[in-house]
Amino acid sequence: MEILLAITIGLLYAAGIFLILRRSMVRLIIGLILLGNGANLLIFLLGRISKGKPPIIPEESKVFLDAYADPIPQALILTAIVISFGLQSYAIILVKRAYRVTKTDDIEELTTTDEI
Template identity: 70%
Template sequence: MELLLVFLIGVLYASGVFLILRRSMVHLLIGIILLGNATNILIFLLGNITKGKPPIIPENLKVFNDIYADPIPQALILTAIVISFGLTSFAIVLLKRVYALVGSDDLDDLNTPEEEDI
């Protein structure tokens, strides 16, 4: 299972970097989304996949020796999902506005000054 996730992380990072290097703004946005998802899976993998009980210590125990799922990576991933959703929403609105003004999603069209059109 962990080897499959490592392979998936590599594919997501590679495809995300490939899409970020494209000229289209839509490809740039999809590449950023893929990089965010790959990072979430990486954090999940580094937190050790454990099928166990929640980390709640009963009152009669002084030391918890049972197998438990670590809540810290889960909290980090949840926070990263919320942040990436906000970033994606803002980028979609910004992309829509730029497309309405420029009429193209090519990044090279944004670099040309308007004085050249005269």
């Protein structure tokens, strides 16, 4: 399964990068989201994966009795997911605003800094 997940990470990265190289700003943002997903999955995988062992201490116990999934990557990713929502919404509003001014979605037409 790890191999499959590693390939998934590669696919998400490749797709994200292909999309951020496109001229459409919307595609750029979709690409960023896919890249973010790929990065999250990468961190998750590098913390090693295990089934049915959530990092929650069982009832009636004060410490883990059994093996448990690594909580640090999970905490990192949780933060990353929420932050990336803020980033995405800001980016997409920026696109919307830029579109209102320039009437274009094409990045390559935005080569001057004037009048925005």
